[in-house]
Amino acid sequence: MGDVTIIIPTLRRLESLERALRSVFAQTGVGERVGSIVVVDNDPRASARDLVEYLSAVSPWPLVYRHAAQPGVATARNAGLAATGAALIAFLDDDEAASPEWLSHLLGGQVETGADVVFGPIAGRAPGAAPWLTPYLEAFFGRSGPTTTGLIDTPYGCGNSLMVRAVALPGVEPFDTGADQAGGEDDALFAALKGRGGRFGWAADAWVYEFAPPHRATLTYALSRAFAYGQGPSQTAAATRNWPGVIRWMLIGAAQTVVWGSASAVLFAMRSPRRAEMYDRTARGLGKVFWMKGFEPHFYGAREVERLDRVSPSGG
Numbered sequence: 001m002g003d004v005t006i007i008i009p010t011l012r013r014l015e016s017l018e019r020a021l022r023s024v025f026a027q028t029g030v031g032e033r034v035g036s037i038v039v040v041d042n043d044p045r046a047s048a049r050d051l052v053e054y055l056s057a058v059s060p061w062p063l064v065y066r067h068a069a070q071p072g073v074a075t076a077r078n079a080g081l082a083a084t085g086a087a088l089i090a091f092l093d094d095d096e097a098a099s100p101e102w103l104s105h106l107l108g109g110q111v112e113t114g115a116d117v118v119f120g121p122i123a124g125r126a127p128g129a130a131p132w133l134t135p136y137l138e139a140f141f142g143r144s145g146p147t148t149t150g151l152i153d154t155p156y157g158c159g160n161s162l163m164v165r166a167v168a169l170p171g172v173e174p175f176d177t178g179a180d181q182a183g184g185e186d187d188a189l190f191a192a193l194k195g196r197g198g199r200f201g202w203a204a205d206a207w208v209y210e211f212a213p214p215h216r217a218t219l220t221y222a223l224s225r226a227f228a229y230g231q232g233p234s235q236t237a238a239a240t241r242n243w244p245g246v247i248r249w250m251l252i253g254a255a256q257t258v259v260w261g262s263a264s265a266v267l268f269a270m271r272s273p274r275r276a277e278m279y280d281r282t283a284r285g286l287g288k289v290f291w292m293k294g295f296e297p298h299f300y301g302a303r304e305v306e307r308l309d310r311v312s313p314s315g316g
Helices: 014-025 049-055 073-082 102-113 134-140 185-195 219-239 243-270 275-289 301-311
Strands: 004-010 034-041 063-067 088-091 096-098 117-119 122-125 150-152 161-164 200-202 208-211
Touching (some): 004 014, 004 073, 014 096, 034 049, 073 185, 102 150, 102 200, 134 275
Parallel strands (some): 117 200
Antiparallel strands (some): 150 200
């Protein structure tokens, strides 16, 4: 039995889920390491069930379906963990496609660094985006890091990661379900891990490709996400009642808002393609200032289900 499980949470994205799964099926250099692939269907309608059953016939490893009917990103991740006892957990998002040696490089990076969590690079793709926005959006949905494999100080997001379960994922439900609607469950997990002395690593060749769906390949969506990312440092400090830290981050955010907001106005007047980058920096600054509950954008869980119901009320 392999010691690695790959977990893919999904919410009514059948086409991209199939792309993600087939990219996992094509993994090379992992031998008998993979024990299972777990798909967590976070759609109350269980829309991914038939696809997973169909693809199980061509999967090189056991393909496990779990239905987490309560929409929420943390709930989905916890449900995936409950379906496996593997010592190593790899997370892939349903809008990502892994390169053929993705998992092999993550495993190699973990051995080389001894890290509790290893991350890999992401190449963003924004098909259908406006030409002037495409470079910004591809960078926004991507992830860059060191050119060589090694330890890093700052963690990234959960998608495209490998975790040592005993250290990085303690307890029955390590992901905070309070983050189900707004996200940030991985930020909280990694902040707690860092506080325990956990180590983070980077696998420079563990590439995945992230394909932004049309409703996300927009400036409005990206800036909302940028605002939420900006909230992260202030919210992390507030969670530990580090009020001097909260004030520090709010002051930094206020300064960023003024500086980058001014730059945004100038670049907007010039119609420069770089204005999107300045908008992004301004939004992150604002997020540090307005970090409190009530200001969090909701991208996941019930809000995403509501959006999907509006787009396709019959579920087709």
